Amino acid sequence: MTMKQSSTTDNSPDSRPNMLDALSRAAAAVTSDLSLPRTLQTITDIARELVNARYAALGVPNEDGTLKAFITSGMDPGEVRGIAHEPRGLGLLGALLESDHPIRLNNIADDPRSVGFCEHHPPMTQFLGVPIISRGERLGNLYLTDPLDGEPFDEDDERLIVLLSKHAAVAILNAQLSEQLQAMALSRERDRIGMELHDGVIQSVYAVGMKLEILRGQFPMSQEQEAQYQGIIEDLNQIIEDIRLYIRNLRSAREEQATFGQQLNNLARHFHDFARVEATVDVPPTLRTLTQQQRHSLTQIVREALSNVARHAHATQVRITVREVENHLTVSVEDNGQGFDPSIAEKTESFGLRNMEQRARRMGGQLHIESEEGQGTRVIVSVPFRP
Ligand SMILES: Nc1ncnc2c1ncn2[C@@H]1O[C@H](COP(=O)(O)OP(=O)(O)OP(=O)(O)O)[C@@H](O)[C@H]1O
Numbered sequence: 001m002t003m004k005q006s007s008t009t010d011n012s013p014d015s016r017p018n019m020l021d022a023l024s025r026a027a028a029a030v031t032s033d034l035s036l037p038r039t040l041q042t043i044t045d046i047a048r049e050l051v052n053a054r055y056a057a058l059g060v061p062n063e064d065g066t067l068k069a070f071i072t073s074g075m076d077p078g079e080v081r082g083i084a085h086e087p088r089g090l091g092l093l094g095a096l097l098e099s100d101h102p103i104r105l106n107n108i109a110d111d112p113r114s115v116g117f118c119e120h121h122p123p124m125t126q127f128l129g130v131p132i133i134s135r136g137e138r139l140g141n142l143y144l145t146d147p148l149d150g151e152p153f154d155e156d157d158e159r160l161i162v163l164l165s166k167h168a169a170v171a172i173l174n175a176q177l178s179e180q181l182q183a184m185a186l187s188r189e190r191d192r193i194g195m196e197l198h199d200g201v202i203q204s205v206y207a208v209g210m211k212l213e214i215l216r217g218q219f220p221m222s223q224e225q226e227a228q229y230q231g232i233i234e235d236l237n238q239i240i241e242d243i244r245l246y247i248r249n250l251r252s253a254r255e256e257q258a259t260f261g262q263q264l265n266n267l268a269r270h271f272h273d274f275a276r277v278e279a280t281v282d283v284p285p286t287l288r289t290l291t292q293q294q295r296h297s298l299t300q301i302v303r304e305a306l307s308n309v310a311r312h313a314h315a316t317q318v319r320i321t322v323r324e325v326e327n328h329l330t331v332s333v334e335d336n337g338q339g340f341d342p343s344i345a346e347k348t349e350s351f352g353l354r355n356m357e358q359r360a361r362r363m364g365g366q367l368h369i370e371s372e373e374g375q376g377t378r379v380i381v382s383v384p385f386r387p
């Protein structure tokens with residue numbers, strides 16, 4: 001006996017346990033530890049079984065309309081692979097995704113919303129589709145085609161599938177929640193490792209450097225030993241810089257969400273900790289939003305400018321200023337150090353200034369350097385908001 005018959009006309013005592021059994025299997029799948037695709041597969045199989053349909057499918061769209069999950073039941077895998085492409089949410093399925101109510105049809109082809117089937121798709125006639133909705137949010141759809149007994153889908157079938165769609169909604173929401181929890185746990189773990197490295201490892205390396213500095217004053221050293229000694233201190237500083245870089249990478253995922261101003265403040269704080277040079281940041285509070293690419297390129301330019309200040313300027317202060325001038329954004333990094341002759345920028349073999357200039361040009365902008373020996377240096381990058 002089929003569930004289809006039992007759900008409509010047959011009230012024989014053994015039909016109810018079957019239906020209850022199917023529904024309780026669906027509930028068990030939702031509360032089990034199965035992955036979302038497997039839970040949805042179970043629900044889709046049960047849907048097909050409950051209304052005795054030839055085919056069933058369940059789709060969960062992403063925000064951009066592509067499918068995050070697409071589950072079928074009643075087709076063998078070869079048949080599924082042979083179909084030209086997964087549904088694209090057009091026609092009837094698109095209408096279902098936007099609908100608050102089930103759609104029930106005796107002939108798909110007769111419905112004006114139908115756009116026909118793609119290549120190698122089996123022909124389908126009767127249709128029963130329900131949107132999967134939770135608290136007004138549309139999470140996907142569950143649909144069935146072609147009852148095996150040839151009878152159209154009826155109201156009882158619809159009620160059963162609506163009930164199953166609620167199970168699917170709970171499964172999808174559970175999966176979303178667990179993804180969010182995992183992301184939070186990962187971000188906490190990143191923070192923890194970053195803090196351990198910063199407060200533990202970096203401080204220990206600093207301490208070793210300090211001890212070496214103290215020792216240095218206690219023994220007379222030849223010039224050669226002095227140079228070696230200096231080399232060791234620089235190696236230690238490099239290790240600290242490497243660890244800082246690693247910490248920054250750990251945090252970069254989170255920083256992607258930070259505003260440009262916050263990113264500059266972070267850079268200035270790191271710079272101050274590292275180079276012991278006072279650093280201030282001046283960003284207008286109403287700065288227009290930049291694209292992720294612009295923010296990335298600009299912070300890389302500022303990072304190199306700061307690294308140059310630390311290595312070459314002998315400055316005591318550095319100031320990062322951001323301004324909006326008409327359709328342009330300018331960012332300047334100004335130090336009060338020893339300055340240099342900017343014309344060396346063209347001759348130099350090194351990469352820092354060249355990279356900065358290239359990045360600025362790629363954004364459709366320019367890089368200027370104002371510097372005079374003894375007068376400090378100002379690096380200014382100016383880029384259009386919309387290149
Ligand atoms: N703020 C500054 N103050 C003083 N001199 C600077 C400053 N910025 C750059 N310079 C001078 O310009 C030169 C070129 O800088 P650039 O960043 O291109 O190379 P670098 O820092 O020496 O090496 P790297 O390729 O690692 O960046 C530096 O070697 C330095 O002499």
Ligand SMILES: [Mg+2]
Pocket residue numbers: 304307308350351352353
């Ligand atoms: Mg440099």
